[in-house]
Structure formats: C-alpha cells, structure tokens
Amino acid sequence: RKELGGRMRYAISGGSPLDRELNLFFYAAGILIYEGYGLTETTAAATIVPPLAPRPGTVGLPVPGTAVRIADDGEVLIKGGIVFTAYWNNPAATGEVLDDGWFATGDLGSLDEDGYLTITGRKKDILVTTGGKNVSPAVLEDRLRSRPPIGQCLVVGDNRPYVAALITLDPDALAHWLAVRKLPADTPLSELVHDERLRVDVQKAVDHANEAVSRAESIRAFTLVEGDFTEENGLLTPSLKVKRQAATAAYAEQIEALYAKQR
Missing domain, CATH: 3.30.300.30 (ANL, C-terminal domain)
Incomplete structure (x- = not known):
C-alpha cells in the first residue's frame, strides 16, 4: 500500500481477468479491488462488484437496468439500455450477436446463487x-x-x-x-x-x-x-x-x- 502512495483504499479493475489470489493479496494489504466487465458493444461496464459486497474471483452484479443470463452452451448474454443496437452498415454481423435484444458476448461464464458473474473463458478459444x-x-x-x-x-x-x-x-x-x-x-x-x-x-x-x-x-x-x-x-x-x-x-x-x- 505504501508503494501505491500510502492512501489508496480501493481500485477498479477491467480488461484482462484478475486472478482471485492476486485480488486477495491486495485485500490483505488493505486495498479492495472491484472488478467490472463490459465490452465495446455494451458501451461501458455491464457488471461490477458492489462496494459493500466484494466477491473476489467474480466480476460482480449487473449494473442497474441491465440483465445477464447464461446460454445453454455457457455463453454470457447481456440485455439492457447499455447494449448497442447495430454494427455500422453490417446487418449480417448484427444478426449474429443480437437476438430479441440479448447480446451474445462471445465470453463463457457462470452465475452464482446471488447473481454474481464469473467469466471463465472465450467461446472461440x-x-x-x-x-x-x-x-x-x-x-x-x-x-x-x-x-x-x-x-x-x-x-x-x-x-x-x-x-x-x-x-x-x-x-x-x-x-x-x-x-x-x-x-x-x-x-x-x-x-x-x-x-x-x-x-x-x-x-x-x-x-x-x-x-x-x-x-x-x-x-x-x-x-x-x-x-x-x-x-x-x-x-x-x-x-x-x-x-x-x-x-x-x-x-x-x-x-x-x-x-x-x-x-
């Protein structure tokens, strides 16, 4: 914590996955790291770990007005006002990822009993x-x-x-x-x-x-x-x-x- 200035109490992490043990390491040093998850097609974060209920290893709960569900093959689907409406001049690509407002992210994940999302990999990988x-x-x-x-x-x-x-x-x-x-x-x-x-x-x-x-x-x-x-x-x-x-x-x-x- 001293190396980070001495006063840091929390940070937000996005992009590449944050290893749960690394998250816990920072927690032990007195720094909470809140993970979020989103894509370009979701405008910004679709989920984030809530400040009063961190759960290392997950990317949190859907932001207000957003819904998340898991398809039969494990793919994460997102719906809400943050989801884009179409790719520019590309209706074929749009049709591949949007179905009744649900956006197929291409990521694999799971939801726990409290609705926290965990990303487990990329579908294409x-x-x-x-x-x-x-x-x-x-x-x-x-x-x-x-x-x-x-x-x-x-x-x-x-x-x-x-x-x-x-x-x-x-x-x-x-x-x-x-x-x-x-x-x-x-x-x-x-x-x-x-x-x-x-x-x-x-x-x-x-x-x-x-x-x-x-x-x-x-x-x-x-x-x-x-x-x-x-x-x-x-x-x-x-x-x-x-x-x-x-x-x-x-x-x-x-x-x-x-x-x-x-x-």
Whole structure:
C-alpha cells in the first residue's frame, strides 16, 4: 500500500481477468479491488462488484437496468439500455450477436446463487480434445502466468488426446533463478531446458494451474520455448492477449513434438 502512495483504499479493475489470489493479496494489504466487465458493444461496464459486497474471483452484479443470463452452451448474454443496437452498415454481423435484444458476448461464464458473474473463458478459444472434453485455456494460462519463472504461455489440445502447454520464461525471473544458483547469466535456454531444477520449478507452476480444473482438463505435458510473445512479433494483441492462431502457427513444430510420443 505504501508503494501505491500510502492512501489508496480501493481500485477498479477491467480488461484482462484478475486472478482471485492476486485480488486477495491486495485485500490483505488493505486495498479492495472491484472488478467490472463490459465490452465495446455494451458501451461501458455491464457488471461490477458492489462496494459493500466484494466477491473476489467474480466480476460482480449487473449494473442497474441491465440483465445477464447464461446460454445453454455457457455463453454470457447481456440485455439492457447499455447494449448497442447495430454494427455500422453490417446487418449480417448484427444478426449474429443480437437476438430479441440479448447480446451474445462471445465470453463463457457462470452465475452464482446471488447473481454474481464469473467469466471463465472465450467461446472461440475452447479446445475440444479427441476424448470430447471441452477445455477453456484461459483459466490455465492465467494461473500459469501468475507463477515465476513463467513469462507467456499457450495452452493447446484441440483435437489432441490431452492438454499441453508452450511456455516462455520471464527474463527477470530467469535472471534471478540463475543468480541464486550461481549459474552464468547468459546460459542459453537450449541448456536450461535439460536442467531438472528448472523443470521442477516450471512443473510447480503447471501444478498450480491444474488445481483449477479437472484431471481431463489438466496440462499433461509442457515444453519451454525461446523468446517471448510480444506485440512486435505478432503474437500479442495491443491489449496483451495472445493471438492463439498466430502462436500456434509459429510454434507448430514444438506442438507436434509434444504429441509425437503418443503416436
């Protein structure tokens, strides 16, 4: 709290999901973080955590005049005065997302018994394994990135026998890891990928991610890849979301290698 000026008592978070444990960390420091959720098509926030009833891990309740429901396939639907009426000169696209005033957000979520909304992933990002299991990669990726020495990651498994992950290492976390073990700062990743100590630490991050899902949805294998996902190399959007299709194409060989042993 001191690092944030000493007087901060609350903040509002939107955009990328806020990990529940991170939210609780700030709460323990005396700072309440109220999450909200909305899209361009909803003008602004459609839901927000109410000031007197925070519930970490959720994005709160619908704002006044707004309704939220969950479709049969898990998609979040929103209705109310904040919802747009049409895409400019694009009736076909409008018809795809609006039905009797209900806007199909493209996000997956759930409502608890008190009406608090939790976002669980993007509908278009859902992976379907050969065993027929639907997996939302966002849950796993968010938890992976929250643990050192993970930098960026990509969870894969669509039309595959199990879920796996491509993982990059955070430069600062890796530098610290090398320094603690008195290893040269310029040790190449090609050597580090065989260091059992590093793989053990990465596996701990994978285990943390797997705690949030069932065994069928859990990451069974991972590989460490060089470099990072950035906006400059075309693997991140301006809002720092992984471009899944671009990253899958860029690391096609590494992904194939993750499943080669199963053939």
